[in-house]
Amino acid sequence: MGRVVPLPAESEGCGAKGRGSGEVSVEQGVRPVASSPLARIAAATQRARGGASPRPESGVSESVSAAAEQAVEAAGAGAREAVEREDSSRPASRVPTPADLMRFGTRPLPAAAAANTQGVRLYASSVSEDADPALGLDEDLRLKLLSALQGMGTAEEESGKEPATAEAPKPTAPKPAPAKPAAPKPVAPSVVATPKPAAPKPAPPKQAQPAAGESASAPVQEAEPQSPEPQPAPAAPVAVPAAEHAKPVRPTPALFGKVQVAAPAEACMPEEPVALEELGAPEETPAEALAEDESACGARIHPQQVREMHENFAERSRPIVLIGPMAAGKTYIGTHLARFYGYEFLDADQLIVERYGEVSEIFEIFGEAYFRELERKTIEEVLTSPVYRNTVFSLGGGAPMTDSVAELLKDECVVYILVDADTVTPRITGNKTRPLLQPNPVERWTEIFERRRSRYEELAHFTLDARGGRPITEMTAEIQAYVTATRASRAQRPQA
Numbered sequence: 214m215g216r217v218v219p220l221p222a223e224s225e226g227c228g229a230k231g232r233g234s235g236e237v238s239v240e241q242g243v244r245p246v247a248s249s250p251l252a253r254i255a256a257a258t259q260r261a262r263g264g265a266s267p268r269p270e271s272g273v274s275e276s277v278s279a280a281a282e283q284a285v286e287a288a289g290a291g292a293r294e295a296v297e298r299e300d301s302s303r304p305a306s307r308v309p310t311p312a313d314l315m316r317f318g319t320r321p322l323p324a325a326a327a328a329n330t331q332g333v334r335l336y337a338s339s340v341s342e343d344a345d346p347a348l349g350l351d352e353d354l355r356l357k358l359l360s361a362l363q364g365m366g367t368a369e370e371e372s373g374k375e376p377a378t379a380e381a382p383k384p385t386a387p388k389p390a391p392a393k394p395a396a397p398k399p400v401a402p403s404v405v406a407t408p409k410p411a412a413p414k415p416a417p418p419k420q421a422q423p424a425a426g427e428s429a430s431a432p433v434q435e436a437e438p439q440s441p442e443p444q445p446a447p448a449a450p451v452a453v454p455a456a457e458h459a460k461p462v463r464p465t466p467a468l469f470g471k472v473q474v475a476a477p478a479e480a481c482m483p484e485e486p487v488a489l490e491e492l493g494a495p496e497e498t499p500a501e502a503l504a505e506d507e508s509a510c511g512a513r514i515h516p517q518q519v520r521e522m523h524e525n526f527a528e529r530s531r532p533i534v535l536i537g538p539m540a541a542g543k544t545y546i547g548t549h550l551a552r553f554y555g556y557e558f559l560d561a562d563q564l565i566v567e568r569y570g571e572v573s574e575i576f577e578i579f580g581e582a583y584f585r586e587l588e589r590k591t592i593e594e595v596l597t598s599p600v601y602r603n604t605v606f607s608l609g610g611g612a613p614m615t616d617s618v619a620e621l622l623k624d625e626c627v628v629y630i631l632v633d634a635d636t637v638t639p640r641i642t643g644n645k646t647r648p649l650l651q652p653n654p655v656e657r658w659t660e661i662f663e664r665r666r667s668r669y670e671e672l673a674h675f676t677l678d679a680r681g682g683r684p685i686t687e688m689t690a691e692i693q694a695y696v697t698a699t700r701a702s703r704a705q706r707p708q709a
């Protein structure tokens with residue numbers, strides 16, 4: 214038996230306050246798991262939306278839907294608190310940053326890409342043997358990056374002005390700073406640029422960057438304590454022409470964690486780290502600023518371009534959603550697809566179990582309508598979160614029957630796992646984990662599948678024929694080929 218599903222009365226430690234009236238409430242059983250993906254999604258989504266979640270009204274609604282809504286909100290709030298309290302090492306903001314996209318680690322690409330010009334080195338996800346477009350850089354994006362990178366500034370410089378969020382790009386290419394010296398500070402300022410240009414260190418490239426939100430409150434770079442002496446701001450934003458003596462530096466935001474730049478040690482770098490706020494607000498438009506930078510120091514990538522590429526990249530990397538009847542293998546295939554091709558994996562039922570308890574118990578105690586509401590909310594959170602992009606997301610077999618879920622799926626990369634009764638019979642016979650299949654699993658399965666089939670077909674962007682229990686490697690390769698082709702064709706479409 215799993216843990217018990219929500220029961221009445223005051224909740225404990227779930228972050229929901231001021232509710233509970235003796236009626237059936239779902240709060241008590243809501244146990245946010247600080248490190249759970251859903252907890253992180255809830256926290257990140259909320260932050261990305263830039264505000265506190267709307268709190269449910271006091272009192273307990275009698276409607277299933279409202280109760281479920283409260284439960285989900287409560288868990289989200291609790292999770293946010295738990296995340297903040299228990300895992301301070303996790304970046305505060307989870308708006309996808311280059312650092313987010315680096316979380317699979319990096320490794321050099323094979324020869325062709327590594328042997329690039331002007332000190333530019335490309336890195337690919339460690340989980341793929343090839344520079345797979347679906348995983349990161351496709352050819353088009355790589356070419357764009359390379360052309361933009363010719364003669365760009367150092368990664369340290371870039372890191373100092375990494376856009377904090379996709380929707381709120383920071384002012385860039387600031388004008389010459391006022392002569393006002395920086396106030397002495399005992400520690401590095403919150404957004405700090407670079408180490409000294411002299412005496413280049415042989416330090417290896419860093420593999421992880423703080424997430425965007427972190428940079429607003431925590432020192433980006435702690436290795437080099439700053440001089441308490443006031444330091445003059447640099448005369449102008451800098452760009453570094455390519456030079457012969459390159460040293461590896463941190464990945465830049467431009468590269469989404471997939472590319473590293475071997476930049477020259479010397480050039481127009483500021484003497485000392487300078488807080489961005491000390492540089493003054495830019496008065497030109499980004500385009501003017503870019504032109505100015507280019508004429509001053511040679512071509513460089515502009516944060517506006519960075520953001521646009523980032524957005525395009527994120528758009529092409531939307532989750533791969535698996536749908537299909539019970540026991541089709543959505544969870545099984547999804548797990549392997551993610552493992553083989555380097556995606557993250559999420560399963561809607563697993564998220565529900567982690568958060569609320571066993572599916573069969575939810576059905577038994579609260580009924581199917583209640584489960585569907587939890588399911589809908591869970592799926593919506595994942596699909597609307599900016600965090601999850603290169604993710605495989607398997608749904609429960611009944612999820613697409615909820616109209617609002619079906620509506621959401623229209624915008625996603627939906628893969629339908631097609632099976633027949635013969636294929637699933639050995640998987641469901643004697644298995645009690647799916648309440649809807651009791652007491653005659655095969656009969657029930659057939660009946661339910663017939664009802665749902667047309668919905669699956671309508672939503673499918675790609676249908677994987679999984680009848681007869683094909684080898685897992687073959688099935689996952691087929692899905693991956695579809696995803697790769699789709700993303701490649703999207704990449705070739707002219708940008709709006």
Ligand SMILES: Nc1ncnc2c1ncn2[C@@H]1O[C@H](COP(=O)(O)OP(=O)(O)O)[C@@H](O)[C@H]1O
Binds near residue numbers: 540
């Ligand atoms: N292609 C397959 N080959 C072997 N076993 C499979 C295959 N697909 C699914 N299974 C097994 O069948 C059971 C149900 O699969 P699951 O992935 O949970 O289905 P779903 O998520 O679609 O309900 C699991 O025990 C799983 O390991």
Ligand SMILES: O=C(O)C1=C[C@@H](OP(=O)(O)O)[C@@H](O)[C@H](O)C1
Binds near residue numbers: 538562608609
């Ligand atoms: O088809 C359904 O209605 C259901 C499918 C199950 O998931 P799987 O499809 O992963 O078995 C689970 O969500 C629940 O038992 C209801």
Ligand SMILES: [Mg+2]
Binds near residue numbers: 545562609
């Ligand atoms: Mg499943």
